[in-house]
Amino acid sequence: MTNKLLLILLIFCYSASTFSQNSTSKVADSVNVLISLSKNKNISGNYKDGLKFATSAVQHANKTTDKILQARAYVSLANNYQAINDSDNAREYYNIALDKKTDDYFVNVASLNGLGNIYSTNKSTADKAAGYFERSISYTLEAGKNEHSFYTYYNIAGMYLNFKNPDKAYPFILKANELLPRIEKENPVHPLLQNLNFAIYHNQKEDHSLALIYINKALKIAEDHALNKELIDIYDFKSEIHEALGAYDLALASLKKMHYYKDLDFNTEKSLQVEKVTAGFKVNEFKEKAEASQLKSNFIILAGIVTLLFLSTSFLIFYNYKKQLSYLKLEKKNKALVRAKNEAEHANKLTSDLLINISHDLRTPLYGIMGITGMLIENPSIINTKKGLLNSLKYSGDHLKSVINNILKIKEVESNKINLKVAKTNLHDLLKNIVNSLKYLADQQETQLKLDISDDILEHYIIDGNSLSEVITKLIDNAIKYTRNGVVTFSTKLVHKEATNHTIEFTVSDTGSGISTEDLSIIFDNFNQGNLEENTSYGIGLGLPIVKSLIEMMGSKLSVKSDVGIGSEFSFILECEVPNGETARDTSKEHKSLQILVVEDNKINQLVTQKLISLLGHDCTIAINGQEALKEFNSNYFDLILMDLNMPIMNGFEASKAITAQNKNIPIIALTALQISEVKERCLNVGILDIINKPIDKETLKAIIESIYT
Numbered sequence: 274m275t276n277k278l279l280l281i282l283l284i285f286c287y288s289a290s291t292f293s294q295n296s297t298s299k300v301a302d303s304v305n306v307l308i309s310l311s312k313n314k315n316i317s318g319n320y321k322d323g324l325k326f327a328t329s330a331v332q333h334a335n336k337t338t339d340k341i342l343q344a345r346a347y348v349s350l351a352n353n354y355q356a357i358n359d360s361d362n363a364r365e366y367y368n369i370a371l372d373k374k375t376d377d378y379f380v381n382v383a384s385l386n387g388l389g390n391i392y393s394t395n396k397s398t399a400d401k402a403a404g405y406f407e408r409s410i411s412y413t414l415e416a417g418k419n420e421h422s423f424y425t426y427y428n429i430a431g432m433y434l435n436f437k438n439p440d441k442a443y444p445f446i447l448k449a450n451e452l453l454p455r456i457e458k459e460n461p462v463h464p465l466l467q468n469l470n471f472a473i474y475h476n477q478k479e480d481h482s483l484a485l486i487y488i489n490k491a492l493k494i495a496e497d498h499a500l501n502k503e504l505i506d507i508y509d510f511k512s513e514i515h516e517a518l519g520a521y522d523l524a525l526a527s528l529k530k531m532h533y534y535k536d537l538d539f540n541t542e543k544s545l546q547v548e549k550v551t552a553g554f555k556v557n558e559f560k561e562k563a564e565a566s567q568l569k570s571n572f573i574i575l576a577g578i579v580t581l582l583f584l585s586t587s588f589l590i591f592y593n594y595k596k597q598l599s600y601l602k603l604e605k606k607n608k609a610l611v612r613a614k615n616e617a618e619h620a621n622k623l624t625s626d627l628l629i630n631i632s633h634d635l636r637t638p639l640y641g642i643m644g645i646t647g648m649l650i651e652n653p654s655i656i657n658t659k660k661g662l663l664n665s666l667k668y669s670g671d672h673l674k675s676v677i678n679n680i681l682k683i684k685e686v687e688s689n690k691i692n693l694k695v696a697k698t699n700l701h702d703l704l705k706n707i708v709n710s711l712k713y714l715a716d717q718q719e720t721q722l723k724l725d726i727s728d729d730i731l732e733h734y735i736i737d738g739n740s741l742s743e744v745i746t747k748l749i750d751n752a753i754k755y756t757r758n759g760v761v762t763f764s765t766k767l768v769h770k771e772a773t774n775h776t777i778e779f780t781v782s783d784t785g786s787g788i789s790t791e792d793l794s795i796i797f798d799n800f801n802q803g804n805l806e807e808n809t810s811y812g813i814g815l816g817l818p819i820v821k822s823l824i825e826m827m828g829s830k831l832s833v834k835s836d837v838g839i840g841s842e843f844s845f846i847l848e849c850e851v852p853n854g855e856t857a858r859d860t861s862k863e864h865k866s867l868q869i870l871v872v873e874d875n876k877i878n879q880l881v882t883q884k885l886i887s888l889l890g891h892d893c894t895i896a897i898n899g900q901e902a903l904k905e906f907n908s909n910y911f912d913l914i915l916m917d918l919n920m921p922i923m924n925g926f927e928a929s930k931a932i933t934a935q936n937k938n939i940p941i942i943a944l945t946a947l948q949i950s951e952v953k954e955r956c957l958n959v960g961i962l963d964i965i966n967k968p969i970d971k972e973t974l975k976a977i978i979e980s981i982y983t
Contacts, residue, residue, distance in 0.1 A: 300337055304330050308349045315356050318502065324353045344373040344380040351387055360391045367391075378416055385409035386425055393432035402432055423452045423463065430470050439477040446470050465494040465503065472510065481517045482830035483846050486776065488514060504534045518830050643670040643968045644881025651888065664713065674968060693826060697852050698738035701726060707746050708763060710972060711753065720756050722749070725764035730777065735850040740823050747816040748781040748843050756785030756840070773851055780844040788835040796833070797821045867891040867912040867978065872902040872928060873944075874920045878967075882915065882944075885971050889978065899928025906932050906939075913981065914941045916961065918952060926959050933960030940981050944969060 307330035314323035327350040334346040351366035367384040375381075389405035392398040406429045413421040426449035433442035449467060456463055472487035488511050495503045508531035515524035646667045649655055655663070708724045715722040745763065752761045761783045769776035788796060797818050824831045824845050835841035869891050873879050879895050886893040894909065896902040900923040902914070914932065918925035929941050943956050943964040956964055965977065 300333060301339070301342060304334050304342055304346055307333065308345060311349050311353060315353055320353065320357050323356070324350075327353045340373040341375045341377050341380070344370040344375050344377060347373075348380055348383045348387075352383065355387055355390065360394070363387060364391050378412060382409050382412045382418075382421055385412070386428065389425075389432075390428060393428070393435070396436050399432060399436060403429065406432075419452050419455045420460075420463075423449050423456055426452070427466050427470065430474075434470065434473045434477065437477060439474045442470070443474060446474060461494050461498045462500070462503075465491050465500070468494070469507070469510075472514075476510075476514055476517070479517075480830075480832070480846075481514050482824075482828070482832075483776075485511070485514050485518070485828065485830075486846075486848055501534050501537050505531055508534065518825055520825060639670060639674060639968050641875070641877035641881060643667065643674065643970070644885070645877070646670060647970065648881070648884050670968075693737040693740060695735050695737050695850070697733055698736050698741075699732055700730065700734050700736070700849075701732050703738055703742055704745070704763070704765070706972060706976070707742060707749065711746070711749050714750065714753050715761065718753055718756060719758050720753055721760045722753070723760065723762040725762060727764070727766050729767045729770075730765050731775065731851065733852050734775065735852055736847070737827065740827060741847070744820050744823050744845075745779065745781070747820050751816050752781050752783040752785065752841070752843070756783040759784035759840070761785075768846060775849050775851055776846055777849055778844055778846045780842060782840065782842040784840040787837040787839050788833070788841055789837050793833060793835060797831075865982070867982065868894070868910060870894050870896060870902060870905055870909075870911040870914045872896045872899065872914065872920070872925065873917045874898055875917075878917075882969075885969070885974050888971055889975055891978070899923030899925060899931075902928045903931055906935075911939065913978065914939060916941050916943050918943055918945045918947060918956075925961075926955055929956075929961050930959040942977055 307326045311323045311326035311330065314320070314326060327346070330346040331343075331350050334343040337343070347366045347370040351363045351370065354360075354366065355363035367387045370380050370384045373380070385405045386409045389402045389409060392402035392405065406425055410422060410425045410429075413425060426445045430442040430445035430449065433439070433445070446467075449470070453463060453467055468487045468491035472484045472491060474484075475481075475487065476484035488507060492504070492507050492511065494500075495507055508527045512524045512527035512531065515521070515527060646663055649659075650663045650667065704724060704726060708722060712722055749761060749763055761781070764780050764782075766778045766780070767775055768778050821831050827847060829845045829847050831843060831845050833841065833843055869886050871879065871882050871886070871893055873882060873895065874897050879897075883893045883895060894905055894911070896905050898920045902916070903923075905911075906914075914929075916925040916929055925943060925945075929943075932939060932941065937960065940962045941960065943952070943961050944967055945952065945964060946967045949964050949966060953964060962981075963977070965973065
């Protein structure tokens with residue numbers, strides 16, 4: 274975070290009845306009211322009036338002999354000076370309050386906490402600050418003041434975070450968190466501060482995705498309660514997180530938000546008002562000392578006034594200079610972000626010529642090859658020796674399919690054409706299906722593939738199942754490729770639980786070859802595999818860049834740990850929405866034989882799709898173009914239509930539009946070799962429910978049917 278974490282002042286409102294009887298009730302009431310007014314003005318940012326009321330409180334209290342009354346007034350004055358970052362005056366008046374030796378809870382806690390804040394700004398005096406904080410916390414814990422204890426723990430944690438020492442800060446963050454349920458309803462600032470501390474902690478631990486989750490929670494609280502001053506720091510910090518995640522557009526957007534709220538800040542005017550009041554109060558102090566000692570002259574008083582006016586003017590000039598310098602730094606940061614964004618776009622464009630020349634027609638013949646291969650593998654009349662060859666053919670086809678999909682997917686990612694589609698998803702089934710589909714690849718590598726789903730993971734979540742499936746599949750596939758005669762483990766762990774959201778960590782670990790430190794910095798570059806001489810059989814180097822981009826689109830970040838010769842671990846944390854309630858699966862529909870219309874002009878694809886449907890226990894009717902599909906639709910009942918898009922006589926778009934005009938409830942799924950982003954809008958406009966790329970396998974088709982009829 275560019276600006277240091279703002280530590281909290283403990284500002285109390287006192288009851289006049291607690292003051293010593295040595296002071297008159299009238300004076301005590303006046304001082305109490307002045308302290309209360311000063312507190313309210315301080316909190317609202319009106320430092321001019323805050324100082325004015327605190328100054329008056331000191332003057333009234335000093336007319337009495339009541340040390341408690343005097344000490345509390347000096348604490349109020351010190352709080353106001355600390356609020357405007359005048360540490361010298363704040364320290365002076367805190368010490369005056371403590372020197373009264375009143376043994377008063379409020380005086381001791383506020384003064385010790387304030388002195389701790391002052392000394393916490395310098396690393397060389399951190400131990401001294403910790404000593405003051407510890408003395409303060411001993412009072413608050415003994416008195417059972419949860420809110421005051423919370424603030425002191427927050428301040429200690431904040432001090433260590435400001436010094437970039439998250440490990441020392443963490444125990445105090447946890448202690449503050451333990452107190453939060455007891456005080457959270459009292460003030461929305463409490464959870465805001467705690468989320469901010471968690472965000473800074475995780476950011477310093479380089480877990481930027483989790484830091485983003487916490488800073489967004491703090492942001493929501495600040496926006497809901499119009500805490501504009503806090504919004505400046507929150508958006509500044511959020512910009513840094515986005516920059517660390519490589520999301521430069523979002524980083525720029527956060528900086529603009531920060532500028533907006535900073536423009537609402539009237540610190541220049543307030544500082545001018547503060548300096549005027551400060552000068553006035555100091556003059557009064559000089560005058561009182563002169564009259565008391567008979568050693569000061571009017572000339573000294575005048576000199577003091579002139580000096581203070583000069584200092585006030587100097588302060589304003591310096592403040593304006595610092596503000597201008599701050600804006601110049603922000604402007605420089607903006608330019609750096611824009612430059613980084615342009616460089617990233619330029620690097621991505623290096624592959625664009627290749628991507629636009631990839632023929633979508635590659636998918637059509639591949640569909641036939643893979644489909645027929647799958648049919649032969651499941652044919653019981655094929656002897657095992659031949660099935661081994663067929664499995665090798667299927668593996669090669671899957672590899673080619675993966676290459677084609679990755680090349681087209683990376684273009685979608687770079688063009689920002691991917692939209693996340695969240696829906697209620699059976700996470701357990703999703704993960705089991707992924708692992709089962711990759712067991713053959715693991716067997717080829719003589720590697721054991723393990724699945725470990727934590728018991729506290731719910732069955733259903735509202736997530737983008739397709740994107741999550743693609744991410745996990747590519748991570749496991751990548752782990753298997755680099756692991757021979759070893760173990761690949763995919764696990765899930767619940768790391769945070771709320772009523773409506775679960776934060777889940779997904780981890781893929783292996784005992785493979787590992788990644789060198791040099792290669793760790795480039796594994797997410799397009800078409801990069803590290804050592805090409807060793808990795809020529811492992812693909813074209815697009816899997817991990819796609820995974821990284823998809824994870825960032827889902828609001829997370831991919832973390833990597835690896836040791837050469839020991840293995841690697843890829844993990845990411847995802848916030849998953851919990852459904853309102855679970856509903857039982859409709860088993861009557863689950864086992865029902867469906868009537869499916871397949872609209873396809875390619876005879877091999879007709880044969881493959883018909884066989885897949887038959888293997889799933891459903892009935893299939895073939896139409897060779899859109900016109901034939903309309904005839905079949907008007908003559909027979911169908912539960913589902915699988916529609917090719919490019920056909921002679923009448924294409925899939927025209928046919929779908931005509932069919933949905935008659936029956937809007939019929940589900941139509943487009944099966945196409947075209948890139949989804951190129952046809953998505955057209956498909957939605959004619960009533961097509963979803964789009965699936967060819968080639969399609971039995972498990973994918975089964976998942977499509979279950980998503981509609983379960």
